[in-house]
Amino acid sequence: MEINCPKSGANDIRKNGCRRGKQNYQCKNCGRQFINSYSVRGYPKEVKKSCLTMYLNGNGFRAIERITNVNHNTVIRWVKEVGQRIPDDNNDSIPLVAQLDELQTFIGKKK
Numbered sequence: 001m002e003i004n005c006p007k008s009g010a011n012d013i014r015k016n017g018c019r020r021g022k023q024n025y026q027c028k029n030c031g032r033q034f035i036n037s038y039s040v041r042g043y044p045k046e047v048k049k050s051c052l053t054m055y056l057n058g059n060g061f062r063a064i065e066r067i068t069n070v071n072h073n074t075v076i077r078w079v080k081e082v083g084q085r086i087p088d089d090n091n092d093s094i095p096l097v098a099q100l101d102e103l104q105t106f107i108g109k110k111k
C-alpha cells in the first residue's frame with residue numbers, strides 16, 4: 001500500500017473506517033486523519049511540470065497520458081491552470097509564457 005501521511009510523510013498508516021464512501025486512514029506517527037483520495041489525486045510538482053513541458057513540446061494529451069500515466073483530463077486541467085495564472089513568480093516558466101496565448105485559444109476551442 002503506497003500511502004504516506006500528508007502531514008508527516010510517514011507511511012505508518014492504519015485504516016480508520018470510511019467517510020462518505022471513501023477509505024479513511026490515520027497516521028500512527030502523528031495521528032493525522034485523511035482519506036485515500038488525497039494521495040491518489042495529488043501528483044508531485046515534477047510530474048505536473050514534465051507533463052506541461054511535454055505539452056508545450058507538441059505532445060498530445062493522449063500521448064502524455066501514455067508516457068506519464070497521468071490521466072489526460074488531469075493534464076488538460078493543469079494546462080488550463082497555467083494558462084490562467086501568469087507565472088511571474090516562477091523563473092522556470094519562461095517558455096510557458098511565450099505560448100500562453102496559443103494555450104488559451106486551444107482550451108477555449110475545446111470548451
Ligand SMILES: [Zn+2]
Nearest residue numbers: 005008027030
Ligand atoms: Zn503523520
